[in-house]
Amino acid sequence: MARLLVVGGGVAGLSVVHYARQAAPELQITLLEADLRLGGKVATLREDGFVVEGGPDAVVRYKPWALALMRELGLEAEIVGTLPARPSALIHDGRRALPIPAGLQMVVPGDLVALARSPLLSPLGKARALLDLFLPKGPPGDEAFGAFIRRRLGQQVWERLAAPLSGGIYGGDPAELSTLAAFPQLKALEAAHGSLIRGAMRQRRERGTREGGQLFASLRGGLGAVVEALRARLEGVELRLGVEVSGLEHRQGWRVHTPEGSFLADAVVLATPAGVSGQLLEALHPEAARALRQIPYGPSATVTLAFEQRHLPPRVGHGLLLAAGSGFAARGFTWTDQKWPGRAPEGVGLVRAYFSGLEASEEELVALARRDLERLWGRVPSPLRTWVFRWSQGLPRYTxxxxxxxxxxxxxxxxxxxxxxxxxxxxxxxxxxVRMGQAVAVRAVRFLQAGPAASSWL
Structure with missing residues (x-):
């Protein structure tokens, strides 16, 4: 019987296992995870009527792969959209908070009326953005994201709109992002329509907007329900938690070394952070290992605070993004109880702060979140509950x-x-x-079905 070993029990590794079992139920599969829990950065806590997300809190509907997986797992009835809100979110530039223009597609205005009415841009900034409708196409190759947006839409759109939004997604300095890697859709819009705004207007008609609760989705019990459903389907899979892989050997097959002993496999999937994969492959493929180690990561964290709602000032929409250089420590705040249904008990407001690129203790992060809220609100009541999640290796940065x-x-x-x-x-x-996990599972199964199981280690 062919043997598949997957290293890493985050959503990528769990997706590989799920789709490999679908394609070949007869496979012998082992899943190794260094942590004592599955899910990676998908971490949902449910306690005393609270549903708290430590990592991602949403998926976008127009990218269907995660929603398709939820439906396969029998979770369709649990899928929820964001609560309708106009405006859905604001951006604070250090002086004041202003609504994000309605109809936005990623970071591009898709509603000319909303753009004209938006106080986020000056009349000159709006006029410069509209030049995008008439500018010639740029070169097809890659360019830094900051330079790309400034070329198409101008400096003001970059500083007041695109930089806060993209920095909230990837962390780090958004100006250094690779446009083709981080936002290939925008290069495609320029190539197809000659204008980002023209393309965004067409996308808006197809995808809907965040204001109507149509753009983002989650699960009633949080995204951790996906991890739980995937784990429930691991019957027959050899699952080892708290087992860190220390080395790989390859002859005709694979030997995977851990402190608990070695595992034999005919195929191995490394669903681990790039740096970890690079370390494991150093002796086997130095060139690939070097490239893997060069993919940068940075620390990230979330702090969630529960307050008595009657003590909170009015909060607009789903949250607030904080522009870089505006003097705030956090990248943004989510008003979780106003974004998703059923996330906090009646009469409780749930506020989540997101941090990126900041090395700090849990106590320091809570203090920074409260300091930023004091700047926004003037006075911050004592929280009823506090939750902190930290990752020294947060999201990879597509520079x-x-x-x-x-x-x-x-x-x-x-x-x-x-x-x-x-x-x-x-x-x-x-x-x-999820999409990559599915594709890798298909390729691994094809490899395993193409020939007999390796026997060189036996």
Whole structure:
């Protein structure tokens, strides 16, 4: 019987296992996870009427792969949209908070009337943005995201709109992002329509908007329900938690070394952070290992605070993004009880702060979140409850040159039966991670079905 071993029990690794079992129920599968829990950065706590997300809190509906997985797992009745809100969110530039224009598609205005009425941009900034409708197409190759947006839409759109929005997705300095890697859809809009705004207007008609609760989705009990449903389907899979892989050997098959002993496999999927995969592949494929180690990561954290609602000032929409350089420590705040139904007991407001690129203790993060809220509100009541989640290795950052690094990293798959999966390669969102997990599962099964199980270690 062919043997598949998956290293990493985040959503990528769990997706690989799920789809590999669908394609080949007879496979012998082992899943190794260094942590004592599955799910990676998908972490949902449910206690005393609260539903608290430590990591991602939504998937976008127009990327169907995560929603399709939820439906396969029998969770369709649990899928919820965001509560309708106009405006859905604001951006604070250090002086005041202003609504994000309605009809936004990613970071591009898709509603000319809303753009004209928006106080976020000056008349000159709006006029410069509208030049996008008449500018010629740029070069087809990659460019830094900050330079791309400034070229198409101007400096003001970059500073007041695109930079806060994109920084909230990827962390780090959004100006350094690779446009083709982080926002390939925008390059595609320019290529197809000659204008980002023209393309965004068409997308808006197809995708809907965040204001109507149509753009984002989650599960009634939080995204951790996906992890729980995937784990419930691991019957017959050898699952080892708290087991860290220390080395790989390859002959005709694979030997995977851990402190608990070695595991034999005919194919191995590394669904681990890029740096971890690079360490494991150093002796087997130095060039790929070097590229993997060059994919940057940074720390990220979330702080969720529960307050008595009657003590809170009015909060608008789903939350507030904080522009870089505006003097705030957090990247943004989500008013969780106003974004999703059923996340807090009656009469309780739930506020979540997101931090990126900041090394700090739990106590320091809570203090920073409260300090930022004091600046916004003037006075912050004592929280009823506090939850902190920290990751020293947060999301991978798709900086300029990312596609070249990924292409070099993928040369690791020249090793027969070795596959890479995860957020470091083709998208950091849950939909993209699920899509890659499914694709890797299909390729691994094809490899295993193409020949007899390896026996060189026996």
């Amino acid at each position: 300029l040159g990312h596609q070249e690094r990924v292409a070099q990293a993928m040369r690791a798959e020249e090793l027969p039966g070795l596959f890479l999966a995860g957020a470091a390669y083709q998208g950091v969102g849950l939909p993209e991670v």
